[in-house]
Each structure stands twice: as structure tokens, then as C-alpha cells.
Amino acid sequence: AQKITQTQPGMFVQEKEAVTLDCTYDTSDPSYGLFWYKQPSSGEMIFLIYQGSYDQQNATEGRYSLNFQKARKSANLVISASQLGDSAMYFCAMREGSLPADRGSTLGRLYFGRGTQLTVWP
Amino acid sequence: DGGITQSPKYLFRKEGQNVTLSCEQNLNHDAMYWYRQDPGQGLRLIYYSQIVNDFQKGDIAEGYSVSREKKESFPLTVTSAQKNPTAFYLCASSIGPPILYNEQFFGPGTRLTVL
Numbered sequence: 001a002q003k004i005t006q007t008q009p010g011m012f013v014q015e016k017e018a019v020t021l022d023c024t025y026d027t028s029d030p031s032y033g034l035f036w037y038k039q040p041s042s043g044e045m046i047f048l049i050y051q052g053s054y055d056q057q058n059a060t061e062g063r064y065s066l067n068f069q070k071a072r073k074s075a076n077l078v079i080s081a082s083q084l085g086d087s088a089m090y091f092c093a094m095r096e097g098s099l100p101a102d103r104g105s106t107l108g109r110l111y112f113g114r115g116t117q118l119t120v121w122p
Numbered sequence: 123d124g125g126i127t128q129s130p131k132y133l134f135r136k137e138g139q140n141v142t143l144s145c146e147q148n149l150n151h152d153a154m155y156w157y158r159q160d161p162g163q164g165l166r167l168i169y170y171s172q173i174v175n176d177f178q179k180g181d182i183a184e185g186y187s188v189s190r191e192k193k194e195s196f197p198l199t200v201t202s203a204q205k206n207p208t209a210f211y212l213c214a215s216s217i218g219p220p221i222l223y224n225e226q227f228f229g230p231g232t233r234l235t236v237l
Binding site: 004006047112 | 153155157162163164165166167170172180210212214216223224225226227228229230231233
């Protein structure tokens with residue numbers, strides 16, 4: 001089963017509007033962290049925002065916020081006031097476990113979704 | 123400036139040749155990772171290393187090999203046994219221990235094309 005599912009291959013939004021990118025996850029671990037990364041056409045991965053499973057409030061970072069619904073296992077990224085420079089691929093990712101990884105364990109690795117291509121038009 | 127460097131940015135090789143992709147970081151991070159990205163796909167983990175002289179296979183390790191002799195360096199060799207090596211390869215690192223909120227920092231990537 002996929003640990004991270006992003007169901008929107010592509011999204012379009014007009015400049016200055018808000019947009020929500022969907023992400024659902026699958027884990028039985030009570031401790032986990034959720035990440036969003038942005039990948040412009042140049043290819044580098046840029047960290048945007050983090051949400052921990054025990055965090056009481058939704059994470060926010062500038063124009064980015066995470067709509068975390070634990071019961072639904074969803075962690076949607078909301079971008080407010082979209083800009084042309086927001087056009088990129090966006091990836092949701094998850095890390096499981098809250099303890100430091102033992103040697104040889106899989107803790108620490110990230111599981112990525114397939115991404116959503118966001119296009120912002122003027 | 124601290125960061126992760128990958129070289130070269132573009133790499134062309136003939137089928138059947140081994141090729142080594144470089145990844146260097148000066149962030150003093152313990153953990154390093156190699157991912158492969160194909161068009162329309164997310165990142166798939168090839169190998170990762172939590173400390174020097176230790177590494178583990180990821181989801182798609184067949185046809186690849188790595189070494190971690192120095193903390194700063196985690197080179198990836200794409201061998202002739204890899205059936206479809208043409209892809210975009212990303213190296214990443216994170217501060218150790220790899221606890222939940224430690225983000226991974228990524229290099230600029232190497233685009234490998236096998237002719």
C-alpha cells in the first residue's frame with residue numbers, strides 16, 4: 001500500500017488566489033512527521049513545512065499552511081495568495097517513528113508521494 | 123556556504139558502463155540518502171546511510187552500489203546491472219539522529235542519460 005497518496009497530478013490557480021494540494025497518508029505508527037517539499041523546474045527540492053503527529057496546531061510558514069486532519073489521515077498544503085513563482089511540483093512526504101533510528105532500521109527515511117504539478121497563471 | 127553538491131549536473135554514458143555520481147555535503151550531517159526520480163513519479167529511495175561505514179538498501183537498490191568512507195561523501199555507482207538507469211538522481215542529508223522533525227536537505231541533482 002502507498003504510504004503517501006497525492007491524487008492531483010496537476011492543479012491550476014490564478015495569481016493571488018489560494019490553492020489546496022491534497023495529501024493522504026497511511027501509517028499505523030502513532031508517531032510520525034509530515035513534510036511538504038517544492039521542486040521547481042530546475043530540480044532542487046525545497047523544504048516548505050513540517051507537521052508532527054502530536055502537534056496540536058496546524059503548521060504555518062508564511063504563505064504556506066498545513067491542514068492537518070489526523071482522523072482522516074490527511075495533510076493538505078494550503079498556499080495563500082499564489083504567486084507566479086509558486087509554479088512547481090509539490091511533494092508530500094512522511095517519516096515514521098519518534099525514536100532515534102537504530103543501526104539498520106528504516107527510521108529516518110522519508111516516503112514520498114508522486115507529486116502535484118501546480119501552475120499559477122496571471 | 124553550507125550545502126550539498128552533486129556533480130556533474132548532466133551525465134551521459136553508454137549502455138553497459140558503470141558510472142559514479144558524486145555527492146558531498148559540508149553540513150556535518152550524519153545521515154545521507156540517494157533517491158531516484160522518474161518523470162511523473164515521486165522520489166524512490168535507493169540507499170541511505172546513517173553513519174560512516176554503514177549503509178542500508180532502500181526500495182530500489184538493485185543495480186546500484188554506494189560507499190560511505192567519509193562523513194562528507196556518499197557516492198553512488200550505477201552499475202551495468204541496472205536495467206533502466208536513465209533518471210534524475212537526488213542526494214540528500216539530514217542531521218543525526220534522524221528524529222521526526224529533521225528535514226532532509228537536497229542537492230541540485232544529477233540527470234543521467236544512458237545512450
